[in-house]
Amino acid sequence: MASISLTRHLIEAQRQGQLTPDLQLLLEVVARACKRISVAVGKGALGGVLGEAGQGDSINVQGEAQKKLDVISNDILLEANAWGGHLAACASEEMEHSQPIPDGFPRGNYLLVFDPLDGSSNIDINASVGTIFSVLRCPDGVTAAGDADFLQPGRTQVAAGYCLYGPSTMLVLTIGHGTHAFTLDREQGSFVLTKADLRIPQETREFAVNMSNQRHWEPPMQAYVDDLLAGTSGPRGKDFNMRWVAAMVGDVHRILTRGGIFIYPWDAKDPGKPGKLRLMYEANPMAMLVEQAGGAATTGRERILDLQPTSLHQRVPVFLGSKDEVDAATRYHLQHDGAAA
Numbered sequence: 001m002a003s004i005s006l007t008r009h010l011i012e013a014q015r016q017g018q019l020t021p022d023l024q025l026l027l028e029v030v031a032r033a034c035k036r037i038s039v040a041v042g043k044g045a046l047g048g049v050l051g052e053a054g055q056g057d058s059i060n061v062q063g064e065a066q067k068k069l070d071v072i073s074n075d076i077l078l079e080a081n082a083w084g085g086h087l088a089a090c091a092s093e094e095m096e097h098s099q100p101i102p103d104g105f106p107r108g109n110y111l112l113v114f115d116p117l118d119g120s121s122n123i124d125i126n127a128s129v130g131t132i133f134s135v136l137r138c139p140d141g142v143t144a145a146g147d148a149d150f151l152q153p154g155r156t157q158v159a160a161g162y163c164l165y166g167p168s169t170m171l172v173l174t175i176g177h178g179t180h181a182f183t184l185d186r187e188q189g190s191f192v193l194t195k196a197d198l199r200i201p202q203e204t205r206e207f208a209v210n211m212s213n214q215r216h217w218e219p220p221m222q223a224y225v226d227d228l229l230a231g232t233s234g235p236r237g238k239d240f241n242m243r244w245v246a247a248m249v250g251d252v253h254r255i256l257t258r259g260g261i262f263i264y265p266w267d268a269k270d271p272g273k274p275g276k277l278r279l280m281y282e283a284n285p286m287a288m289l290v291e292q293a294g295g296a297a298t299t300g301r302e303r304i305l306d307l308q309p310t311s312l313h314q315r316v317p318v319f320l321g322s323k324d325e326v327d328a329a330t331r332y333h334l335q336h337d338g339a340a341a
C-alpha cells in the first residue's frame with residue numbers, strides 16, 4: 001500500500017471538514033521548521049551547535065540557561081512562521097512576550113505557541129529532545145495580537161503536537177480527531193504516517209517522575225508513590241517499573257506508544273513555582289494529544305484542558321497518561337483535600 005504523507009493526511013482531513021486550508025498550511029510550515037531543527041540537532045558535535053548560548057550568561061525568561069540549540073530552534077520556528085501567512089502572532093518559551101507577525105509579512109487568524117526545544121539538558125549527552133507546539137484561534141476582531149489573546153483554556157486548541165528528535169524524527173499531531181504519528185523519511189524529506197489513531201492503554205505498570213524531588217512533594221503525592229513502590233505487597237497489588245527521559249517529549253512519546261503515567265507534581269523546592277512545566281506550551285498541547293489518544297491529564301486535582309491561563313509562562317503540576325492511573329493519582333489528591341477540609 002502506498003505510504004501516506006503528512007500533506008495527504010491533512011488534505012484528506014480537510015476534505016472531511018476537520019480543518020481549514022489555512023490551518024493545513026500552518027501545520028505544514030511548522031512541520032517544515034521541525035525538519036530544519038532535526039537537521040540542526042543531528043549535526044551534534046560536528047555542527048558547533050552544542051553547549052550554552054552566549055558565554056554561559058544567556059538566561060531566558062524562565063531564569064534558565066539557554067543552549068545554542070534552544071536559540072537556533074526558536075529562530076527557525078519564528079522565521080518559518082513569519083513567512084507562513086497564517087498566523088497573527090507567535091509565543092515561545094524563549095521569549096518573554098508574544099511576537100506579532102512583523103509589518104510587511106502576511107498575517108492570518110491563528111496563534112502559535114511553542115517550546116522550541118524541550119529537554120535541553122539532553123542536548124549535550126546526545127539523548128532525545130523535541131519541539132512542542134499548540135495552535136489557538138486569534139480572538140475575533142483582534143488586529144494586533146498580544147499576550148492576553150493567548151490566554152485561552154487548552155480545550156480551545158485547534159491543533160497540538162510535538163516533534164521528537166530521537167533515533168528517528170517523529171511528528172505526533174492532533175487536530176481534535178485522534179492522535180497520529182508520522183516518521184520523517186530522511187531520503188524523501190517528508191513525514192510519513194506510521195501510526196494512525198494512537199491509543200494509550202487504560203491501565204499501566206509504569207510511572208515516570210523525577211524521584212530526586214521526593215522529599216519536597218506534598219502528602220498525597222508522597223502517599224501515591226509510596227503505594228506504587230510497595231508493589232505486589234502494597235495496596236495497589238502489582239509491581240511498577242520506572243522510566244525518566246528528562247525530556248517531557250520523550251516521556252510522553254513512550255506513554256503514547258505503550259502507556260504509563262508521567263508526573264511532574266507541585267513541590268516545595270521553590271514554593272513560588274506551582275510545578276515545573278509550562279501550561280501553554282508543554283502541559284496543554286501534551287494534554288490534548290493524550291486525551292485524543294484515550295488518556296487523561298490533570299494537575300492532580302483538575303483537568304488540565306479546563307484551566308484558565310493567567311500568564312504566558314504559567315507553570316502547572318502535570319499528571320498524564322493511562323486513564324485509570326491518572327484517575328488513581330488524582331483520587332489521592334482529592335481524598336487528601338476532602339479529609340483536610
Ligand SMILES: O=P(O)(O)OC[C@H]1O[C@](O)(COP(=O)(O)O)[C@@H](O)[C@@H]1O
Nearest residue numbers: 115117118119120210246247248249
Ligand atoms: O530536570 P528534571 O527535573 O529531570 O526535569 C525534566 C523536565 O524539564 C523539562 O526538560 C523542561 O523543558 P525545557 O528543556 O524546555 O526547559 C521537561 O521536558 C522535563 O520533563
Ligand SMILES: [Mg+2]
Nearest residue numbers: 115117118119
Ligand atoms: Mg520544555
Ligand SMILES: [Mg+2]
Nearest residue numbers: 093115117118
Ligand atoms: Mg525548551
